[in-house]
Amino acid sequence: MFDHVVVGAGFAGAVFAREFASAGGRVLLIEKRGHIGGNCYDYHDEHGILVHKYGPHLFHTSNGDVFRYLGQFTKWLEYQHRVLALVDGRQVPLPFNLNALKVLFPESKAALLEKRLIETFGFDVKVPILDLQKTDDSDLKELADFIYNKIFVNYTVKQWDCRPENISSEVMGRVPVFISRDDRYFQDRYQAVPRYGYTRLFERILDHPRIHLLLNTDYRDVLGIDFDEKIIRLFGMPFLGNLVYTGMIDGLCDYCFGRLPYRSLYFDFEHLEQEFFQDAAVVNYPNDYDFTRITEFKRISGQNGDWTTILREYPGPYDPADYRRKIPCYPVFIDENTRTYEKYAEYVGQLEQIILIGRLAEYRYYDMDDVVARVLAMTKVDTR
Numbered sequence: 463m464f465d466h467v468v469v470g471a472g473f474a475g476a477v478f479a480r481e482f483a484s485a486g487g488r489v490l491l492i493e494k495r496g497h498i499g500g501n502c503y504d505y506h507d508e509h510g511i512l513v514h515k516y517g518p519h520l521f522h523t524s525n526g527d528v529f530r531y532l533g534q535f536t537k538w539l540e541y542q543h544r545v546l547a548l549v550d551g552r553q554v555p556l557p558f559n560l561n562a563l564k565v566l567f568p569e570s571k572a573a574l575l576e577k578r579l580i581e582t583f584g585f586d587v588k589v590p591i592l593d594l595q596k597t598d599d600s601d602l603k604e605l606a607d608f609i610y611n612k613i614f615v616n617y618t619v620k621q622w623d624c625r626p627e628n629i630s631s632e633v634m635g636r637v638p639v640f641i642s643r644d645d646r647y648f649q650d651r652y653q654a655v656p657r658y659g660y661t662r663l664f665e666r667i668l669d670h671p672r673i674h675l676l677l678n679t680d681y682r683d684v685l686g687i688d689f690d691e692k693i694i695r696l697f698g699m700p701f702l703g704n705l706v707y708t709g710m711i712d713g714l715c716d717y718c719f720g721r722l723p724y725r726s727l728y729f730d731f732e733h734l735e736q737e738f739f740q741d742a743a744v745v746n747y748p749n750d751y752d753f754t755r756i757t758e759f760k761r762i763s764g765q766n767g768d769w770t771t772i773l774r775e776y777p778g779p780y781d782p783a784d785y786r787r788k789i790p791c792y793p794v795f796i797d798e799n800t801r802t803y804e805k806y807a808e809y810v811g812q813l814e815q816i817i818l819i820g821r822l823a824e825y826r827y828y829d830m831d832d833v834v835a836r837v838l839a840m841t842k843v844d845t846r
Contacts, residue, residue: 464490464674467696469681470708472500474820474833476667478706481841483672487703490674490696492681494709498668501791502660502830509733511771512659512763516789517727518744518773519660520762522650523831529652531838535666538654541762543647547746549612556647556746557588557640558609566608575605579641588638592627609639617748621777622725622794629795647744655762681709689715692813701815708820710790711806719805722825724780724790733771740772752776793825800825 465487468475476498479491497503501516520543523529546553554562560579563572578601583589591614594606610626614637618626646653656663668675676684685705686695694701707714712722730753743761747753753774760770781787793799803825810816819836821828828836 463699464488464696464701465703466490466706467492467685467701467703468706468708469685470494470500470706470820471498471664471668471675471677472502472708472820472833473830474708474823474837475500475706476664477834477837478817478819478841479673480667480670481837482704483670485841486672488672488674490676490684491668492676492679492684494678494680496678497661498675498677499661499664500708501789502664504659504661507731507733507771509769509771510767511759511765511769513731513759513771513773514660514757515729516791517729517775518757518759518762519655519830520648520653521655521830522648522653523829524651525831525835526652527838528831528834532663532834536656536658536663539657539764540653541655541764542653543744544645544742545647545744545746546740546742547613547748548750549748553741553745555645556613557637558613559640559645560643561645575601578602579605583641586642586644588640590638594639606639613748617746617754620748620752620754622792623777623779624794624796687714687813687816689809689812694813694815703815704817705813705815706817706819708823710822711803711810711818711825714823715806715809718809719802722799722802722806723794724822725792725794726778726780726787726789727791728776728778728786730774730776731771732774733769735769737768737770739770790822792827793821795827 466482466489468479468489468491471491471493475491479489482489502519503516504512504514507513520541545556547556549566552565554565560576563575567575578599582597582599582602591606591610594602595610597603597606614626618629622629684697694705710722710724738760739758740756744755744757746755753776755775757773758770778787780790807818810818818824820833
């Protein structure tokens with residue numbers, strides 16, 4: 463009945479489904495939730511503001527092939543993302559940069575630190591905070607400790623439930639100290655959001671006669687995987703095609719090596735009868751409150767009006783029994799978890815039909831463009 467089965471309708475699953483269908487295959491796309499788009503799903507709330515249900519998603523890439531590929535399905539709204547962090551009652555740009563020095567330190571001290579940073583590391587370079595702490599310069603060491611304590615450590619504990627030095631450099635390297643005056647959060651060549659929203663983008667990707675979509679469906683209701691017999695059954699019949707899986711890999715294997723931990727987020731929306739709430743689309747709260755950040759969506763969509771909608775994010779451990787924690791958002795990147803994942807990956811590898819892709823299936827931190835690029839490479843799409 464189908465040549466390919468795809469589990470999960472986020473970026474990985476949707477692009478795989480589209481490319482399989484474009485190559486002439488019949489595709490069954492299974493999604494547990496009642497909507498497409500995965501955690502990129504967005505919608506207009508009751509006040510008409512375009513909000514992201516699972517936290518802000520800002521598309522950025524230096525990969526022109528990926529940008530052009532997705533551009534087939536959407537018009538882009540240029541958007542340069544800027545983030546502020548509340549530190550000792552003052553707002554400073556993130557990543558921490560040379561402009562932040564002038565906000566937090568007296569003029570002479572800021573000038574000295576800027577000079578030392580540039581002399582030691584160069585200009586327009588990004589330095590991981592844990593590397594900055596290893597410097598022998600006493601002034602830079604003092605600065606590194608200040609940044610670590612005021613911006614990194616408490617935020618990391620809230621977000622990941624562990625200290626920065628105990629988590630993978632893949633995570634900590636994402637928010638470095640930027641020796642520059644560039645206040646943008648990203649420096650990629652292409653930075654934009656879909657003009658009409660991510661959901662519209664996904665609708666167009668999946669608009670193909672050979673894609674059959676099943677929403678509100680647990681893949682186990684239609685798909686059976688027997689790793690001992692090395693056979694996959696679809697609707698009770700042997701299935702010999704590709705199975706693309708984007709969900710939690712431990713769940714796929716019935717947790718035979720134990721449960722992998724994931725971090726989750728609780729999303730608390732609030733509508734306000736005022737034009738704007740804050741000075742940037744996202745403001746981080748590394749040291750205050752239980753939430754990590756507040757997003758104001760009008761500053762992303764560019765909408766106008768005398769009202770606004772904001773979102774506070776509260777991190778916690780993934781727990782499918784807790785409505786506040788039932789969405790697995792991020793793998794937890796420590797060595798013990800990586801070793802467990804490798805056992806699962808080897809176990810799944812017994813069935814060559816199965817393609818694992820995405821944050822949950824590969825237990826890696828992917829950006830949206832990374833996932834799309836991987837799918838295009840695996841399906842050998844030429845976007846020129």
